[in-house]
Amino acid sequence: MSNQLINTPIGWLNVLASDNAITAIEFAADPKTQQQPSSTTEQCCQQLQEYFNGQREQFDIVLDMAGTTFQKTVWQALNGIEYGETCSYGDIANHIGNPKAVRAVGAANGKNPVPIIVPCHRVIGSSGKLTGYAGGLDIKVWLLEHEKQHFAK
Numbered sequence: 001m002s003n004q005l006i007n008t009p010i011g012w013l014n015v016l017a018s019d020n021a022i023t024a025i026e027f028a029a030d031p032k033t034q035q036q037p038s039s040t041t042e043q044c045c046q047q048l049q050e051y052f053n054g055q056r057e058q059f060d061i062v063l064d065m066a067g068t069t070f071q072k073t074v075w076q077a078l079n080g081i082e083y084g085e086t087c088s089y090g091d092i093a094n095h096i097g098n099p100k101a102v103r104a105v106g107a108a109n110g111k112n113p114v115p116i117i118v119p120c121h122r123v124i125g126s127s128g129k130l131t132g133y134a135g136g137l138d139i140k141v142w143l144l145e146h147e148k149q150h151f152a153k
Contacts, residue, residue, distance in 0.1 A: 002038035005029055006045045008052050009146075010139045013116075015041045015048070021064035024113040027135040048116065054150035057083035059117045067111060070101075074108035081122040084151030086144065088126040110134060116143065 001023075003016045014029035015022060017040040025044075043061065050056035065075060077095050081087055089109065093101045105123075112120040115134060121143040125131045133140035 002036045002041050003033070004035050004037040004041035004045050005031060005033060006048055007031070008048065010135065010142055013048065015044045017041050017044070018064050021062040022114055022117070023064050023066070025115055025117065027115070027139065044117075051116065052146070054146070057150075061117055063114055063117065065113050065118070067108070067113070070104065071108040071111055074105050075112055075118050075120075078109070078112070078118050078120055078123065081119055083119075084147040086122050086124045089123055089131075090126050092123060106131070122147075 001016065001018060003014055006013050006015060011027065012029040012031050014026040014033060016024040016026070017038055020040055022040065022044050040062070047056055047059050047061060051059070065072065067075065073096050074092060077092050080095070089102045089105045090099070092109075093099050093105045096105075098104075109120045109123050110132065112118050112134070115121065121133060121140045123131075130137055130140055
């Protein structure tokens, strides 16, 4: 396992990887955390930096996300939400063919191990209201505003 820290406008992130795939991104990382970078974490940190600089809308990173079959289905659906766009938990539930699974979609969304790259921040409540986010609502707001700001370019 390797890991690498990156200082971003939303705080320190810890990027974790197996031999050749990103396994997790942790919010609020301690900048004193011991690092064991690899080419995989370096590539991910480079792409995250480009994202935060407004130069990247999509990531080209190999992921290895541990989760249930249902969670993986939800996470795959999240990748279909375009940069600068949002959708509701109900939209995702309908997209995966399980319209009654709105709460389960919300729970799976909250378990996403690679936030930002798999854009769980783009999912909002059906009323248009922002709902919970693992990194905190202030970070969710920042990410959505950042994407709206750079979307028009």
